[in-house]
Amino acid sequence: MMAQALxxxxxxxxRFGGFVALDGVDLNVKQGERLGLIGPNGSGKSTLxxxxxxxxxxxxxxxKFDGKKIDGLIAHQRTRLGxxxxxxxxxxxxxxxxADNLRVPLIYTVHAREGRRFTRAEMEDHCGEFLRxxxxxxxxxxxxxxxxxxxxxxxxxARAMAAEPKxxxxxxxxxxxSHSEVDDILALLARLSERGITIILIEHIMRAVMxxxxxxxVLVSGKKIADGLPQDVMRDPEVERAYxxx
Amino acid sequence: MRSSVFxxxxxxxxxxxxxxxxxxHNEYIFFAGFVILQFIVLATAxxxxxxxxxxxxxxxxxxxxxxxxxxxxxxxxxPLPIPxxxxxxxxxxxxxxxxxxxxxxxxxxxxxxxxxxxxxxxLQTLIVNWTFVGGSRGAYIIRPATAPLIGNYxxxxxxxxxxxxxxxxxxxxxxxxxxxxxxxxxxRDDEVAAEASGVPTLRLKLIATTISGAxxxxxxxxxxxxxxxxxPTSTFGLAYAxxxxxxxxxxxxxxxxxxxxxxxxxxxxxxxxTVTISSAVNLLIVGLLLVAFVIIxxxxxxxxxxxxxxxxxx
Numbered sequence: 001m002m003a004q005a006l007x008x009x010x011x012x013x014x015r016f017g018g019f020v021a022l023d024g025v026d027l028n029v030k031q032g033e034r035l036g037l038i039g040p041n042g043s044g045k046s047t048l049x050x051x052x053x054x055x056x057x058x059x060x061x062x063x064k065f066d067g068k069k070i071d072g073l074i075a076h077q078r079t080r081l082g083x084x085x086x087x088x089x090x091x092x093x094x095x096x097x098x099a100d101n102l103r104v105p106l107i108y109t110v111h112a113r114e115g116r117r118f119t120r121a122e123m124e125d126h127c128g129e130f131l132r133x134x135x136x137x138x139x140x141x142x143x144x145x146x147x148x149x150x151x152x153x154x155x156x157x158a159r160a161m162a163a164e165p166k167x168x169x170x171x172x173x174x175x176x177x178s179h180s181e182v183d184d185i186l187a188l189l190a191r192l193s194e195r196g197i198t199i200i201l202i203e204h205i206m207r208a209v210m211x212x213x214x215x216x217x218v219l220v221s222g223k224k225i226a227d228g229l230p231q232d233v234m235r236d237p238e239v240e241r242a243y244x245x246x
Numbered sequence: 247m248r249s250s251v252f253x254x255x256x257x258x259x260x261x262x263x264x265x266x267x268x269x270x271h272n273e274y275i276f277f278a279g280f281v282i283l284q285f286i287v288l289a290t291a292x293x294x295x296x297x298x299x300x301x302x303x304x305x306x307x308x309x310x311x312x313x314x315x316x317x318x319x320x321x322x323x324x325p326l327p328i329p330x331x332x333x334x335x336x337x338x339x340x341x342x343x344x345x346x347x348x349x350x351x352x353x354x355x356x357x358x359x360x361x362x363x364x365x366x367x368x369l370q371t372l373i374v375n376w377t378f379v380g381g382s383r384g385a386y387i388i389r390p391a392t393a394p395l396i397g398n399y400x401x402x403x404x405x406x407x408x409x410x411x412x413x414x415x416x417x418x419x420x421x422x423x424x425x426x427x428x429x430x431x432x433x434r435d436d437e438v439a440a441e442a443s444g445v446p447t448l449r450l451k452l453i454a455t456t457i458s459g460a461x462x463x464x465x466x467x468x469x470x471x472x473x474x475x476x477x478p479t480s481t482f483g484l485a486y487a488x489x490x491x492x493x494x495x496x497x498x499x500x501x502x503x504x505x506x507x508x509x510x511x512x513x514x515x516x517x518x519x520t521v522t523i524s525s526a527v528n529l530l531i532v533g534l535l536l537v538a539f540v541i542i543x544x545x546x547x548x549x550x551x552x553x554x555x556x557x558x559x560x
Binding site: 054055080085087091093159 | 500
């Protein structure tokens with residue numbers, strides 16, 4: 001089992017001044033797995049994502065991705081290795097059209113990885129494919145300001161997808177969305193999973209987490225307190241205490 | 247339009263401008279035109295960093311002066327032809343641009359701008375205390391009586407600056423439409439998201455400061471031969487920093503055409519004001535126009551046109 005771990009985090013720690021945001025977190029994710037990561041607000045979920053993706057640098061412990069230690073690598077280098085993320089609050093490139101937003105990871109990640117440039121037609125093909133995948137094909141020429149919240153979140157996922165990652169981390173991709181919109185995003189994530197992409201879903205909406213995840217990990221105050229099958233984790237008394245109080 | 251075609255058209259327009267200016271039979275046209283062309287280069291250079299990547303550089307005068315003082319230095323040793331001096335000025339200020347970028351680009355927003363301002367102050371202090379290039383008294387450069395090929399020296403200077411402006415604008419346009427341009431735009435919009443999409447932001451910012459700095463230095467290199475007397479206070483003058491920011495802002499910062507329009511507009515107004523009123527009024531004009539544009543058209547003239555088109559297009 002350990003041999004197939006795509007992401008292997010050991011003893012990861014991060015502090016902000018005197019505040020310990022992550023305290024020796026161990027986590028591993030297997031190739032092709034769908035992992036749900038939950039935890040109350042401020043429990044360190046986003047910090048963990050930032051440390052995995054290189055937006056922040058961890059002080060202790062190590063992150064191994066695809067068998068390679070990636071501590072110390074800059075964010076864009078990790079992206080090129082096959083780590084992609086979406087942001088909790090969508091961060092589109094507002095000055096670029098929707099199609100151009102997707103061109104950026106194609107140019108800067110896929111090109112760099114394959115060591116060759118796409119032709120104009122290949123580029124159009126790829127952009128079109130990802131836009132269709134998330135259902136934004138008719139908005140290719142629009143700008144981020146013309147999109148609704150759910151569309152922005154889809155754009156976020158499409159942009160992460162366009163980097164052709166091995167591991168996708170969706171950081172609260174569904175927060176603030178309606179019931180049917182959550183289903184939309186879930187269906188989209190399921191489609192990505194079918195393509196063989198490993199996915200970590202960070203989410204507060206339990207319905208979504210339970211429907212999507214094969215395994216759930218729980219983070220509380222920077223520590224992992226549970227990790228296992230979704231039903232087992234939900235019954236864990238420690239998890240209940242963290243969420244509902246004593 | 248392909249870049250080679252664009253370059254050809256730019257050269258043709260440039261030729262038309264040159265022969266048009268000759269047709270007027272007034273040498274002053276060349277004196278005034280030189281300054282406007284110089285500002286086209288400076289504004290375009292500033293925009294490569296400030297407009298495309300969003301890093302506001304207050305140190306234009308430092309790079310300009312570096313170019314000018316490279317020329318003074320070399321003139322004292324052995325006078326070289328101006329095109330060679332331009333290349334040298336470009337290399338010197340390009341290297342300083344790279345160095346400045348490396349030291350300051352971890353800073354963002356206002357902090358970066360303050361650091362560039364500090365660079366100008368440091369360099370000015372160095373020049374003031376360096377007697378070989380004239381120190382605070384300044385240095386005289388005796389301009390040759392005639393120029394190669396053309397004969398008339400001011401026409402020669404004008405032609406050189408015209409060529410430089412064409413090079414600068416073509417460079418800016420090539421960048422804008424290349425992969426580099428996409429990268430720069432993502433840095434302007436959101437650096438964290440850019441990194442997450444695989445954009446090597448630091449490297450791209452260094453490329454921007456180097457190109458931008460080099461072009462500014464190239465604009466400064468012929469300056470001693472134009473003005474005849476170089477001293478630190480005016481060469482590091484506020485006017486260069488303010489104009490090279492104001493011109494792209496007024497024209498529009500997202501495209502090569504913005505700085506071009508802004509420089510022609512502001513540069514011409516200033517030249518006319520210098521003759522009709524006084525050169526002292528120049529900065530006042532720039533300030534007033536900048537305030538007006540920030541209120542009425544924050545995205546510059548280009549933005550105004552785009553908004554107008556969009557509202558008509560529905």
